Amino acid sequence: MRKHIPKIALLGLILESNRFARSASLDDFERLTVKRGKILIDDARSTTPSIAIEFSAFVKAMDATGDWQPVPIILMASRPLGALQKAVFEGYCAEAISQLDESFDAVYLCHHGAMVAEHLHDPDGAIAEMTRLAVGPKTPIIMTLDLHANISDKMCHSVDLICGYRTNPHVDQNDRGQEAAFGLRQILHGLAVPKIAHVKLPLAPSSITLLTANGPLGRAIDFGQRRLAEFGSKILNISIFGNFIFSDVPENGVSIVVTARDDAAIATSLANEIATFIWDSRDDYVKSLTPFKKAIEIALNKGREPVIFADSGDNPGGGGSGRTTGLLSALLASDAQNILYGSFFDPALSQDAHAKGIGESFTAVFNQDRNDIPREAWDERLGVEAKVIGLHDGEIVGRLGMMAGRKLSLGLCALLEIAGVKVVVISERAQTADPVFFEMFDQDIAAAHTIIVKSRGHFRAGFAPWFEGSNIYEIDTVGLTSPVLSRWDFKNVPQPSFPFQTKAEWNRPR
Ligand SMILES: [Zn+2]
Structure with missing residues (x-):
C-alpha cells in the first residue's frame, strides 16, 4: 500500500x-x-x-x-x-x-x-x-x-x-x-x-x-x-x-x-x-514608570553607569506611531550629552538627510506633512540644526533578541547628530528591539552614556549584553502605548477587571 x-x-x-x-x-x-x-x-x-x-x-x-x-x-x-x-x-x-x-x-x-x-x-x-x-x-x-x-x-x-x-x-x-x-x-x-x-x-x-x-x-x-x-x-x-x-x-x-x-x-x-x-x-500585576522629569535628571547625571531608557508611550511594537518628539525636545533643551536615540519613523526626514549627504548640516524637521502619514496628537513638529553622520539603505538582519536572524527592511535610514543626541531615523515603522538599529551606523552601544529606544519591553532581550535590571528605566512618556491605563477610555474590556477595579472577584473553582 x-x-x-x-x-x-x-x-x-x-x-x-x-x-x-x-x-x-x-x-x-x-x-x-x-x-x-x-x-x-x-x-x-x-x-x-x-x-x-x-x-x-x-x-x-x-x-x-x-x-x-x-x-x-x-x-x-x-x-x-x-x-x-x-x-x-x-x-x-x-x-x-x-x-x-x-x-x-x-x-x-x-x-x-x-x-x-x-x-x-x-x-x-x-x-x-x-x-x-x-x-x-x-x-x-x-x-x-x-x-x-x-x-x-x-x-x-x-x-x-x-x-x-x-x-x-x-x-x-x-x-x-x-x-x-x-x-x-x-x-x-x-x-x-x-x-x-x-x-x-x-x-x-x-x-x-x-x-x-x-x-x-x-x-x-x-x-x-x-x-x-x-x-x-x-x-x-x-x-x-x-x-x-x-x-x-x-x-x-x-x-x-x-x-x-x-x-x-x-x-x-x-x-x-x-x-x-x-x-x-x-x-x-501593577507597576509604575519613571516620571518624565526624573528621566531628564538621570540623563544629565554624568557620574553614573550607562543606562537604557524605554520610551514606553511610543512603542511601534504596540501600535505606537514611532514619531513622538517630546522626550527628544526635552533632552535637547537640557543639554544632555552622549545619547543614542532610536528610532524615529520619518521617511521625509530620512530622504532629506540622504539628499544632503554625510558630513552636511541642515535644519532637520521631524513630522513634516510631506510624509503623508497621519500625525497623532503627540507627533509634534520639531525643527533643529542637525548634522548627517550616517546613511543606510535599511536592509539589515536582526542580531540579538526577538529579531535575531530575521531579515528587516527599514527603508532609507539616517543617523543625525543633534547637539548631544545621535538620532536614528527609519522609513518603516519598527520598534528598536535590536542593537543592529544603531550598529548599522557603526555606533558602539557600550560607548554611549544613555541609550533610548522606542520599544516597551522587547529591547530587553536585544540589549541584554549591556543592560540589566537597575540600568533599565521605563519612562512615562506620552503616545499611543502609554501603559498608564487611566489615560485611556476603554469601552469593551470586561468590567469589573483587576486592576481597573481592585475589588474585582473571580469565582474560584471548587
Ligand atoms: Zn507580543
Missing part, C-alpha cells in the same frame, strides 16, 4: 490591534508580509526568513520529521496598528478560507491573536471558526499565537492545539513553531486526540507587567511548566496569555489554555489550578 503523505494547509493573518491607533489597510500588510505559494514556502525555508519566525520554524520542523505536502496558501502580517479594515478581512477570507476543504489532513494557522477588525471584536476567533467549518470536524487545526493574544472560547473550540509564546521579550518563536509541528505529527500518528481547556480571569494587566524573565507572569509560566513536567505525556501544551490591553475587547484578560493529550478533565483541572495561582498574585 502506498504511504499517505499528509496534505497540510498553511495560512495566517497577523496583526496586533491597538484600538486607539489608525486602522490597518492592505498597504500596511504589503509593507511587511503578503506572501503566497512558492514565495511563501521558500521564505519559510530560508536561513534568514523575512516572515514570522514561528511559521518558518513550523515548516522546517515538518520538513525534518517526515514527508508532507505543504500547501502554502497565504501569510499576511502587518506591524501593530489599529483595527483591521473590514475589506481586508473579507478579502483575506474570500481568498484563503475558500481554498480550504475536507481534502486537507491538517491546517496550520499562524496568528498573533490580538487582532480587532472594524466590524468584529474577535476576527482571529472568526477565522478559526470558519476554518473548522471548511475542513470539517475531524481535521486537526494547529494555531500559534503571541503571548499578548486575547483568547476567545471561539478560538479554543475551533482548533485542536494552541501553542502560545512563553517568553516576553518573545525569543521562543522558533521553539513554538517547532512545538506546533511536533504536536501535529503526534496527532497525525494517532498518538493524541487533544482536548483544550480555557480559563479566563478578570485580570487585564498593562503590558509592562508581563515580562517573563522575572515578575508575576514569568512565575506563572514557570509554575505551569513545572506542572506540565509532573503530568508527563498527559499534557501537550500549557500556554498562558497576558492579553493586549489596547485591543479593548470583551476577550481582554489573562487566559490559561491547557491542551491535554486526550483527557478533557485533566486539562480543565490543571487550567483551574494555574488560574488560581495567577489570581492569588494579581496584586503584582
Whole structure:
C-alpha cells in the first residue's frame, strides 16, 4: 500500500490591534508580509526568513520529521496598528478560507491573536471558526499565537492545539513553531486526540507587567511548566496569555489554555489550578514608570553607569506611531550629552538627510506633512540644526533578541547628530528591539552614556549584553502605548477587571 503523505494547509493573518491607533489597510500588510505559494514556502525555508519566525520554524520542523505536502496558501502580517479594515478581512477570507476543504489532513494557522477588525471584536476567533467549518470536524487545526493574544472560547473550540509564546521579550518563536509541528505529527500518528481547556480571569494587566524573565507572569509560566513536567505525556501544551490591553475587547484578560493529550478533565483541572495561582498574585500585576522629569535628571547625571531608557508611550511594537518628539525636545533643551536615540519613523526626514549627504548640516524637521502619514496628537513638529553622520539603505538582519536572524527592511535610514543626541531615523515603522538599529551606523552601544529606544519591553532581550535590571528605566512618556491605563477610555474590556477595579472577584473553582 502506498504511504499517505499528509496534505497540510498553511495560512495566517497577523496583526496586533491597538484600538486607539489608525486602522490597518492592505498597504500596511504589503509593507511587511503578503506572501503566497512558492514565495511563501521558500521564505519559510530560508536561513534568514523575512516572515514570522514561528511559521518558518513550523515548516522546517515538518520538513525534518517526515514527508508532507505543504500547501502554502497565504501569510499576511502587518506591524501593530489599529483595527483591521473590514475589506481586508473579507478579502483575506474570500481568498484563503475558500481554498480550504475536507481534502486537507491538517491546517496550520499562524496568528498573533490580538487582532480587532472594524466590524468584529474577535476576527482571529472568526477565522478559526470558519476554518473548522471548511475542513470539517475531524481535521486537526494547529494555531500559534503571541503571548499578548486575547483568547476567545471561539478560538479554543475551533482548533485542536494552541501553542502560545512563553517568553516576553518573545525569543521562543522558533521553539513554538517547532512545538506546533511536533504536536501535529503526534496527532497525525494517532498518538493524541487533544482536548483544550480555557480559563479566563478578570485580570487585564498593562503590558509592562508581563515580562517573563522575572515578575508575576514569568512565575506563572514557570509554575505551569513545572506542572506540565509532573503530568508527563498527559499534557501537550500549557500556554498562558497576558492579553493586549489596547485591543479593548470583551476577550481582554489573562487566559490559561491547557491542551491535554486526550483527557478533557485533566486539562480543565490543571487550567483551574494555574488560574488560581495567577489570581492569588494579581496584586503584582501593577507597576509604575519613571516620571518624565526624573528621566531628564538621570540623563544629565554624568557620574553614573550607562543606562537604557524605554520610551514606553511610543512603542511601534504596540501600535505606537514611532514619531513622538517630546522626550527628544526635552533632552535637547537640557543639554544632555552622549545619547543614542532610536528610532524615529520619518521617511521625509530620512530622504532629506540622504539628499544632503554625510558630513552636511541642515535644519532637520521631524513630522513634516510631506510624509503623508497621519500625525497623532503627540507627533509634534520639531525643527533643529542637525548634522548627517550616517546613511543606510535599511536592509539589515536582526542580531540579538526577538529579531535575531530575521531579515528587516527599514527603508532609507539616517543617523543625525543633534547637539548631544545621535538620532536614528527609519522609513518603516519598527520598534528598536535590536542593537543592529544603531550598529548599522557603526555606533558602539557600550560607548554611549544613555541609550533610548522606542520599544516597551522587547529591547530587553536585544540589549541584554549591556543592560540589566537597575540600568533599565521605563519612562512615562506620552503616545499611543502609554501603559498608564487611566489615560485611556476603554469601552469593551470586561468590567469589573483587576486592576481597573481592585475589588474585582473571580469565582474560584471548587
Ligand atoms: Zn507580543
